[in-house]
Amino acid sequence: MNKILLKFPHEFTTDRLVIRLPMSGDGKVVHNALQASINELKPWMPFAQKDQTEEETEINIRESHIKFLKREDLRFLVFHKETGEFICSSGLHRIHWGVPKFEIGYWTDTRYCGKGYTTEAVAGLTDFAFKELKAKRVEIKCDTKNRKSRAIPERLGFHLDAILENDDLSVDEQELRDTCIYSKVKL
Structure with a gap:
């Protein structure tokens, strides 16, 4: 079956959150969150290295929507269930539909x-x-120095499969970094 024909919900909820695909018009709230968080994101995220305009963020949101519909990348935006406030951007990336496996x-x-x-x-x-999505493997990869990011898979019982030494460069490309690979699998 062609992946574009795969049917699954584009939105779901947890106890406190609404998690859904990006929609046209979401650029404003995402841009505001980026602006408020830029100092904390800059050490870890390549996209935070360059100031983005609200228009550029909206373009990125619309491109994410298209990729979602094409089943190439499943970005989700997270909102507070009661207040509707935007909280975070997450998603299922680097998809391998043949397995299937995803990276969060x-x-x-x-x-x-x-x-x-x-x-x-x-x-x-x-x-x-x-x-x-009938995943057989879900991964989370992060820089070993990013303690806050590492805490999430550790809290959720993901297995630390490996630490890849000298696997990547820091986002400013000034030093080599190690990468943690966490996973959950379904047999």
């Missing part, structure tokens, strides 16, 4: 850090991948 990535608006929202979103995405 995430960044959170700094104003919502420390409240368990990202952990709840990642738990929801992991469950979604296994139940709705």
Whole structure:
């Protein structure tokens, strides 16, 4: 079957969150979150190295929507269920439909850090991948120095498969970095 024909929900909820595909018009709230969080994102995220305009963020959102529909990359935006406020961007990336396997990535608006929202979103995405997409493997990769990012898979019981030494460059390309690979598998 062609992957574009795969049917699965484009939105789901957890206890406190609504998790859905990006929609036209979401650029404004995502841009505001990026602006509020840029200092915390800059050490870890390549996209945070360059200032983005609201228009550029909206273009990125619309491109993400298209990739979602084409089943090339499944970016999700996370909103508070009661208030509707944008909390984080996450998703199922680097998809290998033949296995199927997915890599979860995430960044959170700094104003919502420390409240368990990202952990709840990642738990929801992991469950979604296994139940709705019949995943056999879900991975989370992160820089060994990014303690906050590492804490999420560790809290959720992901297995640390490996630490790849000298695997990547820091986002400023000034030093070699090691990469943690965490996974959950379904037999």
